[in-house]
Amino acid sequence: MSVLQVDVWRGREDGRFQRFEVPRAESQTVLDVVTYIQRHLEPALAYRFACRVGMCGSCAMTVNGxxxxxxxxHVARVARDGRLEIGPLANLPVIRDLATDMREFFDKWARAQGQFAPTATRRDEPARVAPQSPGRAAADAAIECIGCGVCYASCDVVAWNRDYLGPAALNRAWTLVNDVRDGARGARLRAVAAGAGCHACHTHMSCTERCPKRLSPTASIAGLKRATAAALLKGEL
Amino acid sequence: MSARGETTLWIAQRASAAVLALCVAVHIGVMVYAVQGGLSAAEILARTRGSAGWAAFYGVFVAAVAVHVPIGLRAVAVEWLGWRGRSLGVALHLFAALLLALGLRAVWAVVA
Structure with a gap:
């Protein structure tokens, strides 16, 4: 049986990589490798996962950069000469080993007004939103985000400017800007335009390239740029 | 900066970029075309001096540069130097004024 040479990040920002040897298995995923290390080689290894099937968004890490x-x-897709390098997500503070502190990531969702602001009560009829309507179609294209942080870790602008809201928070805001039931459009457009918001994006498209859900936060941010510009010209910003 | 401020800068940079795309194309196109048969500085000046058309064209070109460049430098200053706040705004306004002055001085030199 062949063996994988796996370098795993240990400690905080000032930590280092530690080498482990892990038996290769058929259909082995990188999460399988990390779990093997924790169960058989280093019980103190810190990492996060929950669903194991791409639904929860908690197991994102930096694999070979x-x-x-x-x-x-799958290991077969990313291992180079039987080697893997596994680190914590970039652009987030490291708590320990492979676990990052995601507070700033989710705080920025709140700063971008990522909360739905209802305009109806439970006594009103359910809203009827035509699936083909342009707003619904735009929201559909961006709605499947599960908040894994891969886009945020891949974004150059986040790396250069820690105030930048980032692709995920702006993508979320774009779904709500297109939600006809939402009542906070003006406040949300102000929130995403102010400071290091949507206009700080340089359209490098790393978020779109890396998104495991194949969403395009770049397209959502471009939509916010147009929407905020239109609102400014109409005197509504 | 406020939502209005950031969005205004974004529109200004996109609009000035559109103007620059046109101006650069005309500038290079005319240059390549005009020097085909060989052209001296004196012959160029003979065509530009007293020309309101060229004065207006390059005046607009210079204005677009003075708007576009400082907005781009602002992003560079924030992201690479960590420079932000009032001092950056003052420096960029001064740089815009310098570009405008130098550019208009050059336009004046060839059309006046």
Whole structure:
């Protein structure tokens, strides 16, 4: 049986990589490798996962320099000469080993007004939204985000400017800007345009390239740029 | 900066980029075409001096540069130097004024 040489990040920002040898298995995922290390070689290894099937978004790590869901990444696809390098997500503070502190990531969702602001009550009829309507179609294209942080870890602008809201928060705001039931459009457009918001995006498209759900936060951010510009010209910003 | 401020800068940079795309194309196209048969500095000046058309064209070109460049430098200053706040705004306004002055001085030199 062949053996994988796996370098795993240990400690906090000032930590280092530690080498482990892990038996190769058929259909082995990177998460399988990390789990093997924790169960058989180093019980103190810190990492996160929950569903193992690409639904929860908690197992994202940096694999050979690229942010990925480890549960949906086969070793065969990423190992180079039998070697793997596994680190925590970039652009987030490291708590320990492979676990990052995601507070700033989710705080930015709140700063971008990522909360739905209802305009109806439970006594009103359910809203009827035509699936083909342009707003619904735009929201559909961006709605499947599960908040894994891969886009945020891949974004150059986040790396250069820690105030930048980032692709996921702006993508979320774009779904709500297109939700006809939402009542906070003006406040949300102000929130995403102010400071290091949508206009700070340089359209490098790393988020779109790396998104495991194949969403395009770049397209959502471009939509916010157009929507905020239109609102400014109409005197509504 | 406020939502209005950021969005205004974004529109200004996109609009000035559109103007620059046109101006650069005309500038290079005319240059390549005009020097085909060989052209001296004196012959160029003979065509540009007193020309309101060229004065207006290059005046607009210079204005677009003075708008576009400082907005781009602002992003570079924030992201690479960590420079932000009032001092950056003052420096960029001064740089815009410098570009405008130098550019208009050059336009004046060939059309006046």
């Amino acid at each position: 690229v942010a990925r869901w480890t549960c949906r990444t």
